[in-house]
Structures are given as structure tokens and as C-alpha cells.
Amino acid sequence: NEEIPHEEGMDHSIALLQEGYLFIKNRADQFKTDLFETRVLGKKVVCMTGPEAAKIFYDLDRFQRKWAAPYRIQQSLFGVGAIQGMDGQAHHQRKQQFLSLMDKRNQERLAEMVTNELKHSIPQWEKEEQVRFFKEIKNVLCWVACQWAGVPVKEEDIPDLADDLISMVYAFGRVGPEHWKGRTARNRTEGWMENIIEDVRSGNIPADESSALYVMAFLKDEKGQHLPAKKAAIELINVLRPIVAISTYITFAAVALHEHPKTKEPLKEHNSRNLEMFVNEVRRFYPFGPFLGARVKEDFTWNNYTFKRGTLVLLDIYGMHHDERFWETPNQFDPNNFKNQDRNDYSFIPQGGSDPGKGHRCPGEGITVEVMKATVDFLVNKMDYDVPAQDFNYSLDEMPTLPKSGFLMTNVKRI
Numbered sequence: 504n505e506e507i508p509h510e511e512g513m514d515h516s517i518a519l520l521q522e523g524y525l526f527i528k529n530r531a532d533q534f535k536t537d538l539f540e541t542r543v544l545g546k547k548v549v550c551m552t553g554p555e556a557a558k559i560f561y562d563l564d565r566f567q568r569k570w571a572a573p574y575r576i577q578q579s580l581f582g583v584g585a586i587q588g589m590d591g592q593a594h595h596q597r598k599q600q601f602l603s604l605m606d607k608r609n610q611e612r613l614a615e616m617v618t619n620e621l622k623h624s625i626p627q628w629e630k631e632e633q634v635r636f637f638k639e640i641k642n643v644l645c646w647v648a649c650q651w652a653g654v655p656v657k658e659e660d661i662p663d664l665a666d667d668l669i670s671m672v673y674a675f676g677r678v679g680p681e682h683w684k685g686r687t688a689r690n691r692t693e694g695w696m697e698n699i700i701e702d703v704r705s706g707n708i709p710a711d712e713s714s715a716l717y718v719m720a721f722l723k724d725e726k727g728q729h730l731p732a733k734k735a736a737i738e739l740i741n742v743l744r745p746i747v748a749i750s751t752y753i754t755f756a757a758v759a760l761h762e763h764p765k766t767k768e769p770l771k772e773h774n775s776r777n778l779e780m781f782v783n784e785v786r787r788f789y790p791f792g793p794f795l796g797a798r799v800k801e802d803f804t805w806n807n808y809t810f811k812r813g814t815l816v817l818l819d820i821y822g823m824h825h826d827e828r829f830w831e832t833p834n835q836f837d838p839n840n841f842k843n844q845d846r847n848d849y850s851f852i853p854q855g856g857s858d859p860g861k862g863h864r865c866p867g868e869g870i871t872v873e874v875m876k877a878t879v880d881f882l883v884n885k886m887d888y889d890v891p892a893q894d895f896n897y898s899l900d901e902m903p904t905l906p907k908s909g910f911l912m913t914n915v916k917r918i
């Protein structure tokens with residue numbers, strides 16, 4: 504068994520929070536390796552980067568998700584006992600239910616609903632002196648997500664629900680008040696959705712059989728029993744929350760359009776492929792998911808290193824998307840990075856790798872891409888706006904992050 508570089512010192516949890524998206528890449532570059540050991544939260548952690556490592560990470564015989572996410576992350580981001588921490592047959596069964604809701608037809612239906620809601624919102628934005636796009640788009644996506652999923656929510660409750668769903672996401676790499684804000688938001692939303700689930704089960708609230716609300720309300724465990732209403736609520740939130748979180752990518756997309764105006768030209772051709780290249784480049788270039796975590800299932804050896812059962816392993820996402828070995832000009836925003844291929848391989852994993860039906864790769868990737876395409880098309884071809892001076896910077900030591908201004912627009916007009 505060969506030794507791999509390991510970082511000296513008792514614990515690097517604080518460095519992880521401070522260096523954020525670059526924690527793994529900084530060390531991989533320093534040690535000139537794709538595999539090293541460090542210590543986080545008082546325990547040995549193995550960090551990996553690169554497509555080969557990503558492929559191993561998705562080998563279901565070698566890695567499991569049970570016990571991978573710290574409890575504090577379950578209590579804020581995922582929900583306790585949610586699909587993210589399941590394995591084996593139980594995971595597979597649950598995953599099929601998620602995937603059944605997100606086929607091509609459903610992706611397109613959601614994207615169409617987003618376009619319609621954007622059209623609806625324009626008259627209000629035209630009246631306002633200044634629009635903060637992140638704030639607007641998160642409300643648009645929250646409203647559409649609830650409609651699409653069949654969740655009955657009053658229009659006036661949307662801004663608070665959207666804020667709560669965003670707080671769960673932004674609690675991720677944070678300690679103190681922002682972590683607690685995410686937990687409070689989760690408790691409140693779980694309680695609310697739990698009541699809705701109970702009303703669907705008792706027939707007090709009608710639900711279409713093909714809707715996410717219905718599918719989640721009647722989820723079964725391995726023994727064929729309905730899940731407790733709270734667990735069903737957690738999985739329903741696992742549909743609503745990430746749809747609203749697409750507003751982070753969309754805000755980055757608006758910044759990209761502004762800072763790289765040449766990339767707009769191909770988007771005026773109403774060509775779906777050009778839109779797809781653009782949104783893929785947004786998902787590569789800008790930071791969102793920093794890394795993934797899993798635990799070694801049984802001892803195994805890879806690259807002459809023995810992974811010990813139970814060890815927590817982190818797979819780099821952000822660093823790999825900015826690695827010159829896999830990308831020609833990693834630090835430039837250029838949709839042509841996706842010209843010759845879809846990069847549906849292990850070097851492009853903004854929403855995980857491998858087959859979503861077999862492992863934990865995001866089931867919502869098609870939805871994300873279609874919603875982003877519809878919104879970018881709207882920004883380029885269906886509305887006009889000025890971009891006043893503002894701070895577009897985002898910090899790589901906050902996980903997740905966002906352009907500071909949230910993207911301000913003035914003189915918004917429908918075209």
C-alpha cells in the first residue's frame with residue numbers, strides 16, 4: 504500500500520470553510536496529486552479530483568452514502584432520512600419515483616411555465632425603477648415549481664417560501680446564524696408540507712396522479728408501507744427546493760451575458776444547441792456544488808492506495824471544472840468548450856456523474872438545463888434592460904456563493 508500525500512496538522516475544517524471551492528484544488532496543486540489525505544471535523548478524509556477519481560466515486564460496490572453527509576447538513580440542506588443518504592434497493596426504488604417525474608415532457612412543461620410566468624412578470628418590472636433579478640427569479644421559480652408539482656400555495660405566500668427554500672441551500676457551508684436560518688426554514692417548510700401531504704392522503708386536497716405532490720404523498724418504503732407524512736414532505740421539498748435553487752445559476756447566466764456580450768450573438772438564432780452550450784458553460788464556469796461526499800463501503804485498493812472501510816471521501820467538482828488538463832482555457836467563460844461534445848463524461852459533473860438511474864447523480868439535470876435555456880432565451884430575445892454599475896463579484900470562500908449585487912437591472916422592457 505503506497506502512501507499518498509497527507510496534510511499535516513490536527514484539523515482543517517476551518518481551512519475548508521475559508522478556502523471553500525478551492526480547498527481541494529489548492530492542495531492537489533500543492534502536492535501535485537489527484538489523491539490526498541487531510542483531516543476534517545476531527546477525522547481522516549480522503550480528497551480526490553479528476554475524471555478517473557470521479558468514475559471510482561460512482562462505483563456502487565465501493566462507496567455508500569449512508570453516514571456521508573454530516574447531520575447538520577441533513578438538518579438544513581437535505582432533510583433527515585432523505586434520498587441523498589440512501590443506498591441499495593431502497594435508494595433505487597426511491598430514485599425511480601423521482602426520475603418518473605422528470606422525463607422530457609415534464610422538463611419542457613416546466614420550462615414553458617417559466618417562460619409564461621416571466622411574460623407575466625414583465626409589466627411589474629417595467630414599472631420598477633430597479634429590479635434585483637435574483638430576488639425576482641427565485642419567486643418566479645417558486646411559483647412555477649409549486650404549480651408544476653401540484654402544491655397548493657397562495658400567491659402571497661410565495662416570497663417567504665422561496666426565501667426559506669433558498670436559506671436551506673445557502674446554509675450549506677456556513678456556521679452560526681446562517682446555518683440556523685436554514686434549519687428554521689427547513690422545520691417551518693417541513694411542517695407546512697407535512698400538513699399538505701396529510702390532506703392529500705385524506706382526500707381533503709385533490710392531487711393529480713401524475714403530479715409530484717401525489718407521487719411524494721404516496722411514496723412507499725421497502726415493505727410497501729406509506730412513508731410517515733414528514734418523510735414524504737422531505738422528499739417533496741427535495742423537488743421544490745432545487746427548482747428554486749436554479750435561480751443561482753440563472754443569476755450567474757445574467758452576469759455572463761453582460762460580461763461576455765459576444766456570447767449573446769449565437770443565442771439570437773433560436774437554436775436550442777447554442778442555448779445548451781451556453782448554459783453548460785455557466786454550469787462549468789461558475790461555482791455551485793463544490794464537492795461530493797461518500798463513505799468507503801469495503802476496503803479496496805485504487806492507484807496503489809487502500810481506501811479503508813468507513814473513510815469519508817470528498818470528490819472535487821469546482822476544481823476539476825477549472826483544471827487545465829481537462830479544459831483548454833478553464834478560467835475563461837467560453838461556450839465553445841461544449842462545441843465538439845456534450846462532455847457527458849466524468850470531467851463535467853456539476854450535478855454529479857454516471858447514470859442517474861443507477862447512482863446518486865441529480866435527477867433534475869434535464870429540468871435545470873431546460874429552465875436555464877428558457878430563461879436565457881427570455882433575457883436575450885424577449886426583454887431589454889440596462890445594467891447599472893454594481894458589484895458582480897462572488898466569493899469563492901462562501902459555499903454556495905452569488906454575485907454580490909444579485910444582478911440589478913433598470914429600464915426593463917418587453918420586446
Ligand code: HEM
Binds near residue numbers: 746791856
Ligand atoms: C442530487 C446538483 C437541480 C433534485 C444532486 C447532486 C448534485 C446536484 C451535485 C448530488 C449528486 C451525487 O450525490 O452524486 C444540482 C444543481 C442543481 C440541481 C447544481 C441546479 C440548481 C435539481 C433539480 C431537482 C434536483 C431541479 C429536482 C427537481 C435532486 C435530487 C437529488 C439531487 C432529488 C438526490 C439524488 C440521489 O441522491 O439519488 N443534485 N441539482 N436537483 N438533485 Fe440536484
